[in-house]
Amino acid sequence: MKRYDPRLEYIEACAAKLVELEYSNDVVAHNRNLEDQINTDPDMMDLQPEIQWYMRPYLIDFLIDSHYSMRLQPETLFLAISILDRYCSVRVVFKKHYQLVGCTALWIAAKYEEKKSRIPQLKELCRLCCGAYEEDMFLQMERHVLSTLEWSIGLPTVESFLSPLLAAAQHTTSVVGHVARYLCELSLFHRCFLGYPPSTIATAAHAMAQYMLGHLSSLPSGLTCHQIQCINYFTSFIKTPSASLTKKYSKPAYGQAAIHVQNILTQQAQQQALAMPPTPPPVSMTMLTPPPPLSSGSGASSPYTPESPTNSDHLTPPHTPSSMAMNRAYAKVQAIDPRYAYPHLEMDIA
Template sequence: MSPAESTICSAKQLRASRLEEIERRQVEKMEDEYKDEIAAHQKVMEMATVLDVNMMDLQPELEWHMRPYLLDFLVESHLSLRLQPQTLFLAVNLIDRYCSRRVVFKKHYQLVGCAALWIAAKYEDKKDRVPTVRELKIMCCDAYEEDMFVQMEGHVLSTLEWNIGHPTVDTFLKQILQCNCYPSLEHLALYLCEISLFHKSFLGFPPSVIASAAHIVAQHLLMNRTGVFTHVSPATSPDISHCVSLLSQYILHPPSQSLQKKYSSSVFSQVALILQDFVVRQQHSVSALPPTPPPSSESPVPQQFDRNTVMIDAFRESAAYITPPCSPDEACPAAYQELPTPC
C-alpha cells in the first residue's frame, strides 16, 4: 500500500470512529430523555416474551443435557463472528421460545440454533457482522444445506409471529452499571449471566432479575475476597435473593470450557480466572473444616423397613391418594450424539 493510500485509509477509519462516537452520544441522550418510557416498555416486553419451561419438557427427542452442547457451539460461533453481547442472549431466547411452541427433532436442534443466531444478528448487529448462509453452513461442518437455514429462519419467525424484540439480560445490566462502570465488574456480571444460560433453573426468572442477581454476586466476588458471600439486602426482592442463591451454587461447578476460555482473555478482564480463584479458595475453606462427629446414639429410624407398609399406613391415616412405589431403575438411554463443533 502506497503512502497516499495509507493516509486515505487512516482518514476513513478516523471518520468512522468519529461517526460512531457521535452516534453513541446521541443514543445516550435519547435514552436519558425517555428512560421512564423505555423502562416501562421493557417491562411489558419482558412479560410478553416469557417462555413456558413446562412445554419445553414435553419435547419428545430433546433432553436438557443436550442444551450445553448447543450453547457451547453458539458461544464459539458468536465469538468468532464478533457479534454484540445482546445477540447471544436474544438468540438463546428465540431458541427457547421456539422450543416451547414447536416440536424440534434432535437432528434439527443445531439448525434451530443457527437460525436463531442469524435472526438475532440481523436484529441487533451491524450489517457487515451478520453471517452469510455460506458461513452458517461451514460453521455446521456442512451438516445442512444452505436452503435449510432460510427455511428454518422463516419457520422460527412465523412461529413467534415475528415478535423478535426481547429485553435481554445485558440491557438491564447496563442500566444497573451506569453509575459504576468498572470493566472488571461489568465483565464478571456478564460472565455470570452467560453461565445462567446453561442451566434450566434460571429459565423461570425474568432477565431483569438475573441481571440484578449477577450484579450482586459479581460485587461480592470482587469486593469480598474472603470466599464468603455476604447477606443480600433485606430490600432485595425474593426472586432476586433466590436467583443470587442459585448463582452462588452454580459457580462452584466447572463452567463451560468455551465460556471459560472466552472470559479468560484480557478483552474480558480475565474474569474467568477471578471466578476460578474464588472456587479454589472456597474448596480449601470447606476442606479445612473439622469432620462431622459420629452420632452419639443410634438413630431412632430402623436401618431396614418395609417401605410399602409405611406408605399404606400413611395412606390409611390421611385418607389420601397413595403414591405408587418407585419402579426399579431402568437402563439408561443411548448416549446423546454430540453436535458438530465449528470447523
Template sequence: MKRISPVLSRGISKKRYQEPVSPLSKFTPPTVLFEGVKRLRAPLHTASMDKRMNAKDEAEYREDILDYMHALEKSDTGANAEMMDLQPELEWFMRPYLVDFLIEVHSQFKMSPQTLHLAVLLIDRYVSKRIVFKKHYQLVGCCCLWIASKYEDAKDKVPTVRELRTMCCNAYDEDMFTQMEGHILSTLSWKIGHPTVESFLMTEFVDRDDKKTSSLARFFCELSIFHRDFVSLHPSTIARAAMQLSRHITRHIRPCELPEIASTISALLKLLPQASATLRKKYSHPSFASVMSLLEPVTPKKYIPRISLDTPPRTPTLASVGNCDRVRGTGLPTPPSDECYTVYED
C-alpha cells in the same frame, strides 16, 4: 469627436476582458482551501458526540425505558420451560452442546453480547411452541443466531448462509437455513424485540460499574443460559442477581436481601463448578478482564453441590464435540473447532 489614444484603448480593452480574480484564491494556499473544503464536507456530529448524546438521552428516559421493558418481559412472548419438557426427542443435557456451539460462533464473528442472549431466547420461544427433532436442533440454533445478528449487529458481522453451513460441517443444505428462518419468524409472529438479560444489564447497571464487575456479571448471565432453572425466570431478575453477585465478589458489597434475588444468586453459585470449558476459556481472556481468576476463591466446593437436587445424577464422559459425523448420527451440535471437553451424557 476626439480620438482615443492607442495606448489608452489598449488599457481599456485589457481591463474589459480580463478575468476577475478571487481574493481568496489569490492569497490562500491550495492546502488551506482543501482543508476548508474537507471541513465543509465533514459530518456535523462525530461518533463521540453521538455517543454522548445517546448517553444523555438514555439517562433522561431511563426510567420510562425500564418500565416498558419490565412490562414487556411479563407478556406472553417469553419462553416456557414446562412446554419445552414435552419435546419428544430433545433432552436438557443437549442444551450445553448447543450453547457452547453458539458461544464459539458468536465469538468468532465478534457479535454484540445482546445477540447471544437474544438468539437463546428465540430458541427457547420456538421450542416452547414447535416440536423440534434432535437432528434439526443445531439448525434451529444457527437460524436463531442468524436472526438475532440481523436484528442487533452491523451488516458486516452477520454470517452468510455458506458460513453457517460450514460451521455445521455441511450437515444441512443452504436452502434449509432460509426455510427454517421463515418458519421461526412466522411461529413467533415476527416478534423479535423481547428484552433479554443483556438489555437489562446494559440499561440499568453496566455504565455504573468498572469493566471487571460488568464482565463478571456477563459471565454469570451467560452461565444462566445453559440451564433449565433460568428459562422461565424474568431477565431483569437474572441481571440484577448477576450484577449484585459480581459487586459482592469485586467490591464486597452486600447483596440484596429480596428472596427472589437471593435464591437466584444461590442458584448461580451452585452452577459455578459446572461452567463449561468454552465459557471459562472465553472469560479468561484479557478482553473480559480475565475474570475467571476472581472465581477461584469464591465459595469452597464443599458448600456448592456438584449436581442440583432437581437434576438427576449423570456420569461424566469424555466426548469429542467437534466430530461432524456426530451431527449426522445423533443431531447433537458441533463447535467449529475440534476440541475435547468434559461433557455429560445420560
C-alpha cells in the same frame, strides 16, 4: 463495501449514550411491561420427543463459540437464546434440526441487533455447521421461526436490564460488568433459570458480582425471594462452568472474569478449611493404646501381674499366694495323682 468513518462512529456512540442516560428509566419501565409477553415455557420443552436437556449445553457452547468468533454484541447472544427457547416451547424440534434452529436464531438476532457489516452470510453459517445444512435450509427455517413467533423479535433479554444497572451503578469497575455477564451467560445452560424473568436474573447477577469482588460488604437487603433463589443457583453452578464459557471469559478482552471468579472460590475454600476444627484421630488409632490395668480391689480379672503398692519407682515382685489358695491348688492336683501333690512322700500306687 465502503466503511464508515471511525470518527463518525465515535460521535454516534457518544450521542447514543447520552440518549440512553436521559431515557433509561422509561426504557427499563417499558421493558418490564414487555416481559409478560415472553412465553418461554420449560414445561412444554419437557414434552419434546427427541430434544433432551442434556443436549442443551452442547448447543449453547456452539452458539457461544460462534458468537465470539463473529465478534457480535452481547445482546445478540441473549436474544438468539430467547428466540430458540420461545420456538422450542411451541414447536416440535427433531434432534437432527436442533443445531439448525439454534444457528438460525443467532442469524435472526444478528439481523435485529448488529449493523449490516456484522451480519453473518449464509456461507458462514454453513461453514459453522461443517456443511451439515444447505443454504436453503437456513432460509426455510428462518421463515418458519419468524412465522411461529409472529414476527415478535424485540422482546427484552437479560442484557436489556443488565446494561442500565451497570450504567447507573457508581464506582463500578469494568470487571464487575464482565463478571455479571459471565453469570448471566452461565444461566443460559440450565433449565431452572427459564422460570425467572430476565430482570430478576440480571439483578441477581449484578448484586452477586458486586459482592464477590468486594464492592458490597453484604448482599443488598432489597432483593426479592426470586432474586435470592437465582443467587443460590449461581452459587451452585459457578463451581462447574462450561469449558467454552471459561475459555471465553479468561481472555483479557473480557476482564479475565473467569479467572477472578476461580481465585475467589479458591480463597473461600481455603478460609473454610482453616476455620474447620481439627479432625479427630480414627477409631483404629485409639485402639492401639492398651487399657490401664484394673485395681486389685475391683475383684475383676486382669491380664497384668498384680503389683504391691510401694512408694518407690521400682516394681515389686508378684504377690505370694495365700495358704488357702495353695491348699485348693494342692487338692485339685491330688485328685489327679497324689504323688504330684506330696512329692516328699513315697507312695506305692498299684
